Amino acid sequence: MRRVSLTVNGTGHELDVEPRELLAYVLRERLGMTGTNVGCDTSSCGSCTVLVNGESVKSCTMLGVQADGMEITTIEGLAVNGELHRLQQAFHDHHALQCGFCTPGMVLAAASLIEHGEATSKAAIREGLEGNLCRCTGYHNIVEAVAEVAGVTS
Numbered sequence: 001m002r003r004v005s006l007t008v009n010g011t012g013h014e015l016d017v018e019p020r021e022l023l024a025y026v027l028r029e030r031l032g033m034t035g036t037n038v039g040c041d042t043s044s045c046g047s048c049t050v051l052v053n054g055e056s057v058k059s060c061t062m063l064g065v066q067a068d069g070m071e072i073t074t075i076e077g078l079a080v081n082g083e084l085h086r087l088q089q090a091f092h093d094h095h096a097l098q099c100g101f102c103t104p105g106m107v108l109a110a111a112s113l114i115e116h117g118e119a120t121s122k123a124a125i126r127e128g129l130e131g132n133l134c135r136c137t138g139y140h141n142i143v144e145a146v147a148e149v150a151g152v153t154s
Contacts, residue, residue: 001016001017001018002017002019002065002068002074003015003016004015004016004064004065004067004068004069005068005069006026006064006067006068006070006072007067007070007071007072008033008072008073008074008077008134009033009072009073009074009076009077012078013031015030015031017030017064017065018064019063019065020063021056021063021064021065021147022059022060022061022062022063022116023050023052023057023059023060023062023063023064023067023072024036024038024048024059024060025064026067027050027072027074030097033074033076033121033136035074035075035076035100036048036050036059036074036075036105037085037102037104037105038060039101039102040060041058041060042100043058043060043061044133044134045083045102045105045133046058046102046105046106046109046131046132047101047102047104047107047132047133048060048085048105048106049104049105049108049109049132050072050073050074050108051072051073051108051111052070052072053070053071054068054071054073054112054115055112056108056109056111056112056113058101058105060129064097071106074104075104075107075108075109075153078107078108078111084109085107086149087107087110087111087114087134087145087146088107090145090146090148091103091106091107091145093145094141094142094144094145094148095141096135096137096141096142096144096145097136097137097142098136098137099135099136100137102104102117102132102133102134103135105132106129106132106134106142108111108131109128109129109131109132110142110145110146110149112124113125113128113146113150114146114149114150115140115153116140118144118151119149119150119152120150121152121154122143122146122147122152122154125140125143125146125147125150125152126143129142129143129146150154
């Protein structure tokens with residue numbers, strides 16, 4: 001076991017983790033952040049995407065010990081005082097989700113794209129989200145939602 005210190009959604013946590021324990025499971029099972037979904041355990045689907053120090057990371061590819069001292073944002077950390085984050089609201093308004101399984105990872109990946117100025121066109125948004133799979137929507141409404149928040153029209 002190794003002692004790690006994490007800040008998750010603005011709250012500090014210290015816990016002992018196994019060196020081989022994936023960040024996705026630290027978040028879900030140890031800290032109760034069940035919005036971080038695990039869909040494939042192979043980094044193919046992106047459902048487990050979180051922000052680590054502001055960067056989009058598939059949490060099934062990162063060990064909990066690697067996150068020591070880092071700031072992590074999960075889908076639970078986007079809403080403030082019960083008010084949806086603008087991306088969450090846009091996903092709702094554009095019907096950019098169906099089953100919802102991929103939505104937390106998709107929203108966080110989109111937040112990173114916008115924050116880093118990479119959502120410059122609908123084509124750039126599609127390319128930036130290609131590591132996140134959705135089996136229900138066909139992506140059109142997802143791209144429209146992200147484009148709205150990014151202020152992209154074409």
